[in-house]
Amino acid sequence: MSKQLKLNNVTLTIFTLCLWFLGNYPVSAQNSVQLPKEEVIVQVVNPVSLTEEYLWMNVTVTTDGQPSPSKVIYMELLDRNGISVVKDLAELVKGEVNSYLMLPSDLPSDHYLLRVYTRISPYTSGEKGVFQSLVSIINPKVPPIITLSLTLGEGSTAMSLEAKYMNTKDSLLEVAIPMANATDISVVINKTTPFDNVKTALNHTQMYPVETDPNPTLVPELFGHIIKGKLLDNxxxxxxxxxxxxxxxxxxMFIDKPNxxxxxxFETGNFSYYDYAIIQTAQTGQQVNFILxxxxxxxxxxxxFQLPVLNLSQNDEEFIKEKILARASHQYYVGPLEIPKAPLPFQYITDYSYALSDYNRFVDMATTIREYVPMVVVRSQNRKTIFKNFNIPYNLVFKESPLLVIDGMPVFDSEAFANFNPKGIESMDIINRYFYINDQQFTGMVNLTSFKNDFGGFDLPKNALFITYNGIQKPFQYHSSLEYGNNNHFPDFRTTLTWQTNKETDENGNLNFSFKPxxxxxxxxxxxxxxxGLNNNLKTSQYSIDMK
Known part of the structure; x- marks a missing residue:
């Protein structure tokens, strides 16, 4: 039988107390410190996009000119009725992230308001804490208003980039532009569109004249996303x-008590990717009266405040065709690459681990534990099966029952746990000592992990609350088409030629970059x-490039 005693009691106690401190600090101590004023800076890569595309953006959040300690950024698109129709969260690393919004296929063609902010910046930083921009989305299946003869515009009126700043080398265009004193440079090249000159006033004070909650409870997300719940009991x-x-x-698993x-x-820390939440209490006889x-x-x-109406003319048909071609090309040439992240290990240090496939399987957990796990006692009390873990440091059996867990979800019905058929369970971990989650002490644990992370077929508790709740978006990398070189099998119809961030000038004060047409x-x-660099102001320069 494969068993291993992994930690002595002193080490485990120190470890769990550290977890308790890290888990509680954001919600108990952060409110007593001075909250930082943050500036949210965003460069939208493709502000004119089709549905089923990624709306890419580079997000930077600073505090007094330094990277903000906030770990989460919020992005959303509001329609002309003020309804948030697309939203997502991204992880900030040293105050920066290249993030995206996936534009759904059923989004109507229209102009939308993009808002980007942190958990606290709308309340502490005013206009600088909320980035806002106009974004134009076209759904070929739900087209915008088509006018008979009106031509909406000739695209951007930016000055032309002089030929002396560009040089052709092989299949690439090399650019060198004088930009002395410029820092934190980001570069984007897009094909011009009829909406490049469409503007609307985004006056923060006029858009949000009334402060609905002058004293909100603000909790900066310094370690990761914080999930807020609310009890509805009187x-x-x-x-x-x-x-x-x-x-x-x-x-x-996370725990907390209401104020x-x-x-x-609930401080989630570095656990980022999830699709739904389950909320329970140890009171199995009553439904949880709770919302997230x-x-x-x-x-x-x-x-x-009114968004402009999105119109296209019959003369813009070629523009739509090019965007549809580009959507297919972008998926191939600059489609996002998922950045792999190692899975998180089991969140607690265990004393014994069992791979159940190494043993003959029984039809219920009570028999399985009774036969294979000598450090857990199976008893009957008041016609109900209960479990008691052996306390290794004190060389005795705990009086209280252990925490029973399946795929991170606590199970408070020991009889249901005892009768559960573990055919879908891959492994079992046992903790034979006191351990802590925040300030809660538990007398050991029996943890089951299923093959498919689907609770192994266990019937989920009837009193639990199940809520769809998406975590932080999975990180993707927008990569340059330079990596592909020439490809004759898939035509290159990109309308976004390059996106490069964190650029700096050379010793001569020139900004240098290359791209493939x-x-x-x-x-x-x-x-x-x-x-x-002279006044630390954020600026944008625009140039027109004629690709012949």
Whole structure:
């Protein structure tokens, strides 16, 4: 039998106390410190896009000119009625991330308002804390208004980039532009569109004139995403423990107690990718009266704010055809690459581990544990099967029952756990000592992990609350088409020729970069966003490039 005693009691106690401190600090101590004022800076790569494309953006959040300690950025698209129709979260690393919004296939053609912010920046930083921009989305299946003869525009009116700044080398165009004193440079080249000159006033004070909640509870996300819950009971028991488990490709468990307002804050740390949440208490006889509150900013623009109407003329038919061609090319040439991340190990240090495939399988967990796990005692009490873990450091059996867990979800019905057929269970981990989650002490654990992270067929608790709740988006890398070289099997019809971030000038004060043209000829718009080293102001320069 494969067993291993992994840690002595002193080491485990120190480890669990550290977990308790890290888990509690964001919700208990952060409110007592001065909250930072943040500036949210965004460069939208493709502000005119089709549905079923990625809306890419480079996001930078600073505090006093330094990377913000916030770990999560919020992105959303609002329609002309102020309804958030697309939203997502991304992880900030040293105050920066290349993130995206996936544009769904059923999104109507229209102009939308893009908002980007952190958990606290709309409340602490005003206009600088909320980036806003106009984004134009075209759905070929739900086309915009088509006018008979009106031509909406000739695209950008930016000045032409002089030929002396460009040089052809093999299949690439090399660019060198004088930009002395420029830092934090980002470069994007897109084909011009009829909407490049469409503007709308985005005055923060006029758009959000009324402060609905002057004293909100603000919790900066310094370690990861914080999930906020709210009890709906008339009487709040601040001693009751709530268990929240998050499930996706992996699972994780978190606990908290409500404050006097019935609010709970679950600090998820570096556990980022999940699809739904399960909320329970140890009171198996009653339904959980609980909701998860949206972490997104709930303010909507004033009713006097109006997005412009998206129109196209019959003369813009070629533009639509090029965008459809480009959508297919982008999926091939610059389609996002998922950045792999190692799965998180089991969140607790165990004393014994069992791979159940190494043993003959029994039809229920009670028999399995009774036959193979000598450090867990199976007993009958009041006609109900219960479990008691052996306490290794004290060389005795715990009086209280252990925490029973399947795929991160606690099970408080020991009889259901005992009768459960473990045919879908891959492994079992045992903790034979006190361990802690936040300030809660538990007398050991019996943890089951299924093959498919589907609870192994266990019937989920009837009193539990199941809520769809997406975590932080999986990181993708937008890569340059330079990696592909020439390809005659798939024509290159990209309308976004390059996107490069964190560029710096050379010793002569020149910005140097290269890109590969596509087969689509015509005018392209080069947008360079940078910070002026003389006054630290954020600026954007635009140049027109005629690709013949």
């Amino acid at each position: 009487v709040i028991d601040t001693t009751e423990v709530f268990f929240l488990t998050l499930h996706g490709s992996q699972s994780h 006097e307002k019935g609010e709970l804050y 509150t949206s972490p997104f900013w709930d303010k909507v623009p004033d009713e006097n 596509s087969r689509l000829k015509g005018k392209y718009l080069l947008r360079i966003q940078y910070r002026d």
